[in-house]
Amino acid sequence: MAFRQKHLLGIEPLHPTEITTILDVADSYVDLNRQAHKHSDALKGMTQINMFFENSTRTQSSFELAGKRLGADVMNMSMQASSIKKGETLIDTALTLNAMHPDLLVVRHPHSGAVDLLAEKVNCAVLNAGDGRHEHPTQALLDALTIRRAKGRLHRLSIAICGDIAHSRVARSNLILLGKMENRVRLVGPPTLIPAGMTELGCEVYEDMEEGLKDVDVVMMLRLQKERMDGGFIPSEREYFHRYGLDAAKLAHAKPDAIVMHPGPMNRGVEIDGTIADDINRSVIQEQVEMGVAVRMAAMDLLARNLRASKNSADQGIMV
């Protein structure tokens, strides 16, 4: 088993075997989470700080639960309400926290690259819980685990990522991960929401949704991030739903056993028809949430092992 990372900042630095390692460990945590006694002591004695510079309920609670189930002391800091408002820089905030000796730092930040910057300045393991439009690695990993469990494999699948690709870090992490695992990735959306240079990354880009969904194994919907819209990307929500909302007619172009995914929270009637979202034969949206906790437990467990190993080596005087 190989997982050599000090931090989990994105999918880009990961080797395919490292991705497989995380998913394998996560599988075991899925089993644990389904038992009455859900505790492990993988993070016993460790301190996890969740620093969210951007609003989040789902991701933050998923990380919090994951940490608690592994026996860590978990602290949540809502950074919007705190020192940022007083003019403290990101680096000063990082140094302040670092002085409290946390072992795991879970960070979400509205600016791309901010988590990388922070990771340079602290001694603990840093997990990126989403930075700007850059990456959201645990989301891609939980999506991968969901696909692997539903489809029995994570390679040679045809996967359509649909919607607001431009503003989505979930899409970026997913297309990198799925590409690394040798799948065909299609991007489907209005051209105003598809960023430049995507075909150079090996993705196929479709502006017509029915064409884009033809014979795919997985349909991955994205939230239309209204709060990120400068305005003017699409004419209206209803036109968007008509052309790019996932309904039964469009889904009929995918393979009969294609699964439907959504990172949540959903805008029913904007990007996805409620009946599709609730169809237990097609939708794996609830599984995604379940896998989220397991994947985050796995990621933190693996990072903690590396952290302990490097601390032990340092104690024995070995240069690391």
Place this chain on the structure above:
Amino acid sequence: MTVFINARLIDPETLTDTLGWLRIEQGVIAQQGTGTPPAGDQIECHGKCLAPGIVDLGVKVSEPGERHKESFASAGRAAAAGGVTTIVTRPDTLNAIDTPEVLEFVERRAAMDSIVNVKHMSALTKDRAGSEMVEIGFMKDAGAVAFTDCDHVVENTKVLQRCMTYARSLGVLVIGHPQEPTLSKGAAVTSGKFASLRGLPAVSPMAERMGVDRDIALIEMTGVKYHFDQLSTARALPALERAKKNGLDVTAGVSIHHLTLNEYDVGDYRTFFKVKPPLRSEDDRLAMVEAVANGTIDIIASMHTPQDEESKRLPFEEAASGSVALETLLPAAMRLIHSDQLTLPELFRAMALNPADRLGLTCGRLSIGAPADLVLFDPDAPFVMDRFKLKSKSKNTPFDGARMQGKVLGTWVSGQQVFEQAQNATATGLNQ
């Protein structure tokens, strides 16, 4: 009377590179030749290059307002160490240089503190806000050599048209930043695969061409003498070539960073590589180098922009733009020489002769009667760049840790030596 002997004379006027001697007298160039040198105080050049000192069009000295980033004293020392003998300052200071009183203040400060020549540019509009023109006539009388709002584009075309028309009547040079401002607003990098992967706000390279197109139409309309501060994309070049062919009084510059770096150098959000306009694709970089070689682009500038650590140690989107470059201009440009994309006389045409000509200065050449502003350098001497050894107060160079070739051995302003490379710093130094 001083004679430089055994020097490779880099002459940008004749585009020649010959071994010979150069005599200076009372601060001006008196004679040059190839045979036996005349008598006088001899400076042995050991076959190294002697070229006209660099005229750097577009240097930010952070006076007034941000003297902790750069002062005339530190900028002067940095310039001398980089072979720059004339710095032409940008007015994008705090406050902007937009009244004769502020201009007189910086002129006084520069005269007191700087060891190299300093010329000043004025803002084109008050506070560089793009709505009302500055007192162009008074500013010209007070010594402004050009008028520019720097990286602020005058968005209102009507305002720009009037500024240009008024400037034309006074015969002054207007310098503009070609960008379509609504497209480039908030952008940190150039759009494309890299920007999309990094998730950074990006601008299409087409925004530059749109800026060039608009400004060229206005130059045609008003007859103004105009210079584009920085071009960086291949798509902007055909319009410039056409405008020149049609006889418009237009020139263009490029920053050294756009000639030597590309968008991928940003890597993992390295903010020292955040410049304005953002670094471009490799194809664009090569097109710019080619355009300098064939003369379509006239001027290479450092676009020296000092920033303190605090303004750079931020997430990429929030970090300040710009890089210090006075001391790295020449060694960075040597990369183009060593890759055979440019010759030394062509380089000094773009770094000394053309900017001097454009501003009506007599320096920037080796001809008789020109001021003895000279740089002696070893084009091959290798070194590893260490940003903490820079003489600038700010250390924000993208070349930190880079392997470079090309060391300035000595710099003279009006015949007075203002910089000498420390003797033990290089095996090929002077006087050994």
